[in-house]
Amino acid sequence: MSALPLILTVFVACVVEAVEALTIVLAAGLTRQWRSTFQGMAVALVVLAVVVVVLGPTVTLLPLGVLRVVVGALLAIFGLQWLRKAVLRATGFKGLHDEAAAFEREVTAAREAGAVSRGLVTDWYAFTLSFKGVLLEGLEVVFIVLTFGANQKNVGAAVIGAAAAIVVVTAVGIAVRAPLAKVPENGMKFCVGIMLTSFGTFWGAEGAGVRWPGNDAALLVLVPAVGLLALGCVGWLRQVSVARAQAERAAA
Amino acid sequence: MMARLKSIWEFWYDFVIGDDWHVAAIVIAALAVTALVVHQAGVNAWWLVPACVAAALIWSLRRATS
Numbered sequence: 001m002s003a004l005p006l007i008l009t010v011f012v013a014c015v016v017e018a019v020e021a022l023t024i025v026l027a028a029g030l031t032r033q034w035r036s037t038f039q040g041m042a043v044a045l046v047v048l049a050v051v052v053v054v055l056g057p058t059v060t061l062l063p064l065g066v067l068r069v070v071v072g073a074l075l076a077i078f079g080l081q082w083l084r085k086a087v088l089r090a091t092g093f094k095g096l097h098d099e100a101a102a103f104e105r106e107v108t109a110a111r112e113a114g115a116v117s118r119g120l121v122t123d124w125y126a127f128t129l130s131f132k133g134v135l136l137e138g139l140e141v142v143f144i145v146l147t148f149g150a151n152q153k154n155v156g157a158a159v160i161g162a163a164a165a166i167v168v169v170t171a172v173g174i175a176v177r178a179p180l181a182k183v184p185e186n187g188m189k190f191c192v193g194i195m196l197t198s199f200g201t202f203w204g205a206e207g208a209g210v211r212w213p214g215n216d217a218a219l220l221v222l223v224p225a226v227g228l229l230a231l232g233c234v235g236w237l238r239q240v241s242v243a244r245a246q247a248e249r250a251a252a
Numbered sequence: 253m254m255a256r257l258k259s260i261w262e263f264w265y266d267f268v269i270g271d272d273w274h275v276a277a278i279v280i281a282a283l284a285v286t287a288l289v290v291h292q293a294g295v296n297a298w299w300l301v302p303a304c305v306a307a308a309l310i311w312s313l314r315r316a317t318s
Contacts, residue, residue, distance in 0.1 A: 077269070077270070077275060080279070084270075230309070
């Protein structure tokens with residue numbers, strides 16, 4: 001199988017998470033202090049890199065059948081989570097993730113926090129805010145890099161996708177110096193959810209002993225099928241939403 | 253100590269399982285049943301996991317919006 005779907009899926013997933021991390025880093029840097037913010041970000045990136053370096057080779061040592069069923073299950077569960085959230089947001093049953101509002105919340109909290117210095121870190125609040133933001137958002141990317149990469153025996157390609165996304169988002173963030181509120185996060189999450197669910201289903205079933213009709217070519221049917229299912233769910237919930245609004249108007 | 257362990261558990265639960273544990277349960281059950289059907293009955297049930305995944309998504313969305 002080509003490495004392109006792997007790189008693209010990891011790239012898009014990583015862009016979504018990097019945009020959210022950027023919002024937190026900007027809030028810490030612009031309202032507190034850039035030096036401590038960068039220190040927190042650097043330490044978080046080192047921790048994430050260590051996780052990939054340590055777990056990457058370990059995961060690929062597992063027997064392929066076990067790896068596929070475990071990773072397939074995790075990817076399908078993870079993908080369905082993303083897809084569920086994206087469908088609920090697209091249909092108004094859950095609020096859209098608003099980077100501008102998230103930035104304002106972080107800025108307000110950062111302004112109210114006191115200044116504490118610890119060791120080499122002159123502003124502990126900026127350090128921990130940046131560290132936690134990058135680490136927590138980065139963990140999802142590490143999970144996707146390891147599971148997706150290990151299953152295709154190509155963690156390197158997954159790392160390339162993630163690194164490219166971090167470079168792009170960082171470059172745009174430096175140029176704009178504001179939260180990237182215009183990035184269509186929900187649409188991207190929707191696409192990544194479709195890919196993770198499809199690949200998780202494919203690998204999980206294969207690990208359970210299934211032989212897919214057409215082997216790897218089955219993915220060419222599975223990915224669009226999951227996409228159509230998700231779009232169908234969006235259409236269905238939009239109808240539910242409209243019907244409820246009409247019923248409420250009629251009752252008023 | 254207990255509070256810290258609890259917060260670690262809550263983080264990983266939220267990270268892996270998410271808002272609806274039924275989805276994870278359905279996926280795991282589907283894979284287990286598929287393995288049984290394939291290895292015990294000798295039936296190549298490739299359709300079982302996709303069908304359960306579709307059902308899990310629809311059911312979870314229905315629960316979330318009802």
